[in-house]
Each structure stands twice: as structure tokens, then as C-alpha cells.
Amino acid sequence: MTRGGREKDREAAPERRCLVTGEVGPKAGLIRFVAGPDGTVVPDLAEKLPGRGFWVTADRPALQKAADKGLFSRGAKSHVRAEPDLVDGIEAALARRVVELISLSRKAGDAVAGFEKVKGWLADGKAKVLFQASDGSDRGKGKLWTPTGGRWFGCLTASELGLAFGRDHVIHSALAPGGLTDKVIRDASRLNGLRGHIGSSAAGKDSRADER
Incomplete structure (x- = not known):
């Protein structure tokens, strides 16, 4: 495939890095989060909320690990807390x-x-x-x-x-x-x-x- 073809593929399927696994993949397989004004982590399923976005693979163990280990704060570059029923x-x-x-x-x-x-x-x-x-x-x-x-x-x-x-x-x-x-x-x-x-x-x- 040509370099131009690879660039078109990336444009058609934008990629993001999972803050739990560190793996990069199409953002369709991840969930975007932002830091809410009250300091809680907010899932942005429509990917339209303002603010710095951070991503986690759409996988229950990965999401639960992010919540339990405080990894969302790393993605937000500030302290945020995850509600107990987030996942x-x-x-x-x-x-x-x-x-x-x-x-x-x-x-x-x-x-x-x-x-x-x-x-x-x-x-x-x-x-x-x-x-x-x-x-x-x-x-x-x-x-x-x-x-x-x-x-x-x-x-x-x-x-x-x-x-x-x-x-x-x-x-x-x-x-x-x-x-x-x-x-x-x-x-x-x-x-x-x-x-x-x-x-x-x-x-x-x-x-x-x-x-x-």
C-alpha cells in the first residue's frame, strides 16, 4: 500500500491510545472521557463534550481497572474521581x-x-x-x-x-x-x-x- 493509502486509512479510522493498556487502536473501539466540573470523570459516548479527552478500551476489566487504580487522573492530567457505579x-x-x-x-x-x-x-x-x-x-x-x-x-x-x-x-x-x-x-x-x-x-x- 502507498504512503498516501496509509494516510487515507488513518484519516478514515482515527486512532487513540488506551490509558490502561497503552495500546493504540481505532477510536471506535474505545470510550472517550472528560473531567467534569465537579471533579468526576464523565463518559462522553457521543464524543462531543468540551475539554481534554482521554480514552479507555471498551472492555469491562480495562474500565474497572481505570476506575479502581485512579488511572483516569493520569489521562486528565489532574485529579478526578470515578463514581462507584461508573462502569x-x-x-x-x-x-x-x-x-x-x-x-x-x-x-x-x-x-x-x-x-x-x-x-x-x-x-x-x-x-x-x-x-x-x-x-x-x-x-x-x-x-x-x-x-x-x-x-x-x-x-x-x-x-x-x-x-x-x-x-x-x-x-x-x-x-x-x-x-x-x-x-x-x-x-x-x-x-x-x-x-x-x-x-x-x-x-x-x-x-x-x-x-x-
Whole structure:
């Protein structure tokens, strides 16, 4: 690859250094923080808050270590304190963001729910992302498959997915390319790090359906 190509890659995927691990990676895999006016560390999930930003990998052990060891102060270049429920609060906020983004995608016609609709999108190549509820049955989830060149996530519960579609619960949902889908992928990937789910592939490829 040319030097210009590498520069374009860096411009397309800006990188940040994790203050816990010291590793540099795409900022989509890290969470930004700033020092609040009251001396507490504030997660900036939208990456819009003013002030000096410091970054930690979107991983529960790394975030907990930063909170327990006072590492946020090193990133802020001043003393800041982490609230006891900081990591749990980040997880809850990320879950809300993913649900809200899926809901907006649904309203734009870019997301569907239900086994048959999702199966149809997958078969027609219309889906970029497959969501399946973390508490859904493995047997039912294994009857769908990860979109070609796309992503699978199991980081939301059935009730959380249901909120995005105005239902009590949803087991399967799919998102089309474009729209808000890249933002959904970014925040769902971060949520995976907090909840320990691996967003790489679904359980199987049998397309028979027996659940919603």
C-alpha cells in the first residue's frame, strides 16, 4: 500500500491510545472521557463534550481497572474521581444508545424484526447486521446466519430489542446498510466489550423457522 493509502486509512479510522493498556487502536473501539466540573470523570459516548479527552478500551476489566487504580487522573492530567457505579452506568447508557439507534433505523425503514422478516432480508442480501437476543433460545437463533460481509450481535436482551420495535420482546432483528447502521455497529461493538458477548457470527445457518 502507498504512503498516501496509509494516510487515507488513518484519516478514515482515527486512532487513540488506551490509558490502561497503552495500546493504540481505532477510536471506535474505545470510550472517550472528560473531567467534569465537579471533579468526576464523565463518559462522553457521543464524543462531543468540551475539554481534554482521554480514552479507555471498551472492555469491562480495562474500565474497572481505570476506575479502581485512579488511572483516569493520569489521562486528565489532574485529579478526578470515578463514581462507584461508573462502569455499570456506561453499560446501561450504551444499551440505551443502541436501542434508540435501532428504533430510529426502524422508523426510517432500515430495520425489521421477527424471524420471517429477518430471514427474508438475509436471503435477499438486504441485511448488514443481525441482532439476536442474548436470552433467546440457541436452537431458534441457530436457524439464521450472519449477513455476508456483515455483523452479528448478541448484546441485547429480548426486552431491550423489543423496546426498539415497540414490542414486549424481540428475538431476531436485522438492519440494512447505510443510514444509522454504522453507528449501531460502533456502539453495539462497545457494548459487547462491557457485556462480554462476541459479535462475530450467529450459531448456525439452517434457515428453518420456528420462533418469532
